[in-house]
Amino acid sequence: MTAEFDRDVAVTATGEGTYAADLSPGWVVGGGVNGGYLLAVLGRALGGSTVHPDPLTVSAYYLSASRPGPATVTTRLLRESGSTATMAADLVQEGGHRIAALATYGDLGSLPDDVGTTATEPELPPLEECWGMGLAPPDFRASAPPLLSRFDLRFDPATAGWAVGQPSGRGLIQGWFRLNDDREPDPVSLLLAVDAMPPVTFDLGRMGWAPTLELTVHVRARPAPGWLKLRHETRNLAGGMFEEDCEVWDSAGRLVAQSRQLARQPRPPR
């Protein structure tokens, strides 16, 4: 059986560097379709455009909010070497240009196996002590954005005070992540994972949607099977915008992806 994620990010080649996608309403959040899901759709099209199997780095500029329904992805090769390909990609819908992206693909399986990472793995309480949607009141679940039903996200209670009206003010949210259907992580699903959490501004008491201007993700290794750990942080909230850094750690304790985005701050609630 094909997992939900794979059905929803599928693209069909319709010409040289042209792909048809159907953006699923299941990934809607805030004023549009989730940016990480869109990145995974782009990632699929890019992967179909080169012999190099894995995204190494993808930079996306979000031009307008995507809507569920048909979309076209076009890709263009800029440079290919023996080990990498750099490409441009655009996601377009009737009504507008949604995303412009640049990406370099390569083979994560062929990289040397040195690991000198000094970042430290987040310490999370066990799954059963973390807060998932299952704990939310039924009326919250009924009105929650569809996005939150696409995966199991279990927040570290120490960074989830915002869910009960007590944001910590630190600008840090972390938790466990797993796609529906026990779909195991791979490099393309990491493109989604880096943008699956709520905006880190929730932890600063700003509960609104935070539109992304730009998001760059580096995929550094193929993730081991199992639950992922996500860690979102902001260190520079100023001038109506904020930077949000995400780290994705796999079940083997490897930092498999890092992303940084620049987003607009949600407006303070009135």
Place this chain on the structure above:
Amino acid sequence: MTAEFDRDVAVTATGEGTYAADLSPGWVVGGGVNGGYLLAVLGRALGGSTVHPDPLTVSAYYLSASRPGPATVTTRLLRESGSTATMAADLVQEGGHRIAALATYGDLGSLPDDVGTTATEPELPPLEECWGMGLAPPDFRASAPPLLSRFDLRFDPATAGWAVGQPSGRGLIQGWFRLNDDREPDPVSLLLAVDAMPPVTFDLGRMGWAPTLELTVHVRARPAPGWLKLRHETRNLAGGMFEEDCEVWDSAGRLVAQSRQLARQPRPPR
């Protein structure tokens, strides 16, 4: 008198969205022209292509090493709103496509003045206690890359052990930065500043040149006049690559720019 930096990053419009540049040999380092300098040249061309004066975010993919001499920058508008413009840009020389970039421009002067930054300003010893090129032996200075003569860079001795054969192994380099001719910092010069330091891998005992695959910079405020503080760090060195984060702090203590790049590790010396 026009400052050296402004002379060297100047571009001349030669058509709709087309600019002629002359890459100065003064910015050569390693196997090519410094990536931050190239970003500033691109920044100038992009600034000439929109009414929005300042770079907010620029993402550059380095396709091949640039050489001193003539270059052409082309820009293409992707989306313009009342407050921002998102553009694509390419830097091309005879012999190859050097850089593909995406960027969003806006007006840093019009942003709200809230600052909720939680990152902390680097504590540096006073200028006169830091290590500049003036301290290097004359034969080192004579053979140093031209890049190092374009600005005054004063390293915090606590993070400059690599200069005397004693890298700390932490992956951190910080110091003071000022352009020649006392040219005051502005948003375009920050595009250079984020890539002006030696690779942070020097502090890990790897002294070679580290080619950048991708670099994204967020410019968050117009810098105050005076010396800048630069802080370079890597937290994820693995698989033959490393991420390098740069923070730029101005003389008023504001975090004015953040960058992250993915680069290839220098090969270990034989």
